[in-house]
Amino acid sequence: MDRTGIYNHDLARPKRQTDRNAAIKWARELLARPNWVLLDTETTGIDDQAEIIQLGVTDHTGQPIIDNMLIKPLKQYIPTAATNVHHITWEMVDKSPSFLQVWPLLDSILRNNHVVIFNAAYDTRLITQTARLYRIPVPPYSSSCAMLNYAQYLGDWNEYRQSYKWPKLKGGDHSAVGDCKATLEVVRRMANSDLVEAVRLI
Numbered sequence: 001m002d003r004t005g006i007y008n009h010d011l012a013r014p015k016r017q018t019d020r021n022a023a024i025k026w027a028r029e030l031l032a033r034p035n036w037v038l039l040d041t042e043t044t045g046i047d048d049q050a051e052i053i054q055l056g057v058t059d060h061t062g063q064p065i066i067d068n069m070l071i072k073p074l075k076q077y078i079p080t081a082a083t084n085v086h087h088i089t090w091e092m093v094d095k096s097p098s099f100l101q102v103w104p105l106l107d108s109i110l111r112n113n114h115v116v117i118f119n120a121a122y123d124t125r126l127i128t129q130t131a132r133l134y135r136i137p138v139p140p141y142s143s144s145c146a147m148l149n150y151a152q153y154l155g156d157w158n159e160y161r162q163s164y165k166w167p168k169l170k171g172g173d174h175s176a177v178g179d180c181k182a183t184l185e186v187v188r189r190m191a192n193s194d195l196v197e198a199v200r201l202i
Contacts, residue, residue, distance in 0.1 A: 039057050040179040070096040071098065099134060
């Protein structure tokens with residue numbers, strides 16, 4: 001936006017190109033790393049009371065490490081609105097392990113790998129939120145958000161929010177592993193793109 005209050009797309013172009021290049025470089029550097037995984041969850045909702053009820057983790061090639069593991073929520077309830085999205089019912093999780101039982105495996109993965117998540121802010125919150133119900137301390141771990149990088153890559157600006165629009169994950173099937181694999185394809189798409197040559201303004 002210039003001094004007149006009018007958004008100037010020519011002035012915005014160099015930053016968009018720089019941000020797109022940064023996202024491409026992030027994806028390329030990520031694919032060159034050996035020790036990273038993709039993680040996704042399905043939950044009972046999105047509020048501060050929601051719990052994880054399905055967990056998926058794949059390695060950096062898309063091979064499952066935790067393959068859509070169902071988790072029995074502490075509150076023993078899955079709202080219909082959540083089931084309508086991921087199709088997980090109470091009957092499906094009733095005999096499943098609790099988050100407390102799953103935690104040692106998840107903890108080991110978080111401690112020993114960089115974790116890539118499509119919407120990292122959401123899933124990391126749900127991990128901490130669910131762990132808190134069992135009084136499990138969550139250690140610091142390395143993670144990055146594929147969605148925010150993809151938003152920079154696409155460059156679709158939201159003038160009202162003064163940030164890039166958050167893209168939806170295409171190709172996911174609302175299963176945890178399915179969304180991990182879709183996230184991997186997003187990373188590969190960015191990595192395989194050409195860097196954009198900067199435009200000089202006169």
